[in-house]
Amino acid sequence: MEQIKLILKDIPELHRIEVYEANGGYSAFKKALGMKPDEIIEEVKKSGLRGRGGAAFPTGMKWSFMPKDSRPKYLIVNADEGEPGTFKDRAIIEKNPHQLIEGALIAAYAIGAQTIYVYIRGEYVKWMKILQNAIDEAYSRGYIGENIFNSGFSVDIYIHRGAGAYICGEESALMESIEGKRGYPRVKPPFPAQYGLWGYPTTINNVETLANVPVIIEKGGEWYSKIGAPKHPGTILFGVSGHVNKPGIYELPTGVLLTDLIYKYAGGVRNNKKIKAVIPGGSSTPALRGDQIEGVTMDFDGLRNAGSMIGTGGVIVMDEDTDMVKVLWRIAKFYWHESCGQCTPCREGTGWMFKILDRILKGGGKPEDLDLLVSVASNIEGNTVCALGDAAAWPIKFGVERFREDFEKYIKFKSTVLVEK
């Protein structure tokens, strides 16, 4: 598959506004200001762009939910990157922050937002500075502010720093956090477009999603829709980590083979080992066994058919020596830690799953523990306000099913016979 770079282009110093402008930057925004907001939304719909934050919801459709009245409206850029295995948004902010800003400006114009908040995870101090610098540059050139290029459109962009809570990447928890509260997800409906920040219509888009928008406006939705997988077009910044020779971000068209991503781009598995498991889209997506990855394409349908999800495109590769009980134990620990505590099934269930896995890992597992794990996971799934419950349940449920022999070894020998490398 041909590599095509729409975001992480091979242009040195692209983070500087003069370099970005010299390479056609902000021309899409100028073009957009000459279009009607509905025309922009139509173009994005035509492009088939789907959200890159995990849920793959059609972006144009999301924008079209925004009411057309005169109330204040908000756009939120979700840069609360925290899904284990995911490190793409920081790459965009570092290498091409202006394309993100330009995409956000086009989005704000299309949905009628006067204020843009960038919610960025609290640990990304370095990237906050890079982004703030880019925002300041864009203000100074008149791309942000009052009556931009005499269009009558005014908008401000503010960075809002998170403070260490994975749940705030969930859009309604994120809004609570901006409002200065604990990050408890809201019950939906109403959806953010109806009742968002301070009750006003709000759209929340992921960093990578917005970075695609200038390309769509510049080249047209139809052009974009022909890249990659027809039902999930465009490129994705796949982050490959774990036991590969060349971990990193690879921007590739959707529909690329998972095996190509691992062997052709990420340099294959360290020490030429076999693959035991692959988490294809961040820790919330169930791991596939090494014998399940042949022919799997990296797009929404490809991964659904394979028994997992595209998620954030954060691929974690584990070699044949990996202790899957320990991996699932670590994932369970994460969701237990990050559960906000609002819904009982998630608050209690994530803790129970962790405790059972901890017992198994320490040699005290019982044969019935495996069914118990699946039962707890099933009782979390679908019974919570937000998707964190599902994200905690699925990896464990499928993990027990797909890596049963690892668990059985632990339970049979009552000791940690497997050592992680």
Added chain:
Amino acid sequence: MFTEENLKKIEEIKKRYPTPQAALLPVLWIAQEQFKWISEDVMRYVAELLGLPYSHVYGVVTFYTMYNKKPVGKYHIQVCTNVSCMLRGAYENLEYLEKKLGIKVGQTTPDMKFTLTEVECLGSCGTAPVIQVNDDYYENMEREKLEKLIEQLSRDGK
């Protein structure tokens, strides 16, 4: 208690939002920067400054892990042990740090120089294992690199 400069900064921040409550997280960041950690006194002060109930501020501070609820050392070492880092030696690093610093996870050395914390995914999986010291990321922290860093910090020469 806030410096004049910080009070000015807070006034600017408040203008970004329609309610003073929305300035809470940014103001707590400024507080942490100035006071190093968020004590009960600081929480009461921030509550009064923004016109919020103390209970609300307490609820927020205790929800977010990055607000320090107790004093931390000069170097706050945060070790990511999530999957991608674990696969590349994060727990071995953590064990090394516990031994080297003579403290357990969650503790601070008696000289208030180092605090050791185990943290969740830092979003640096492609350069795992990663640790964060105060605001800075240190990536690809193989043992040798980690040993060097700790020696440097121990000598205070960064």
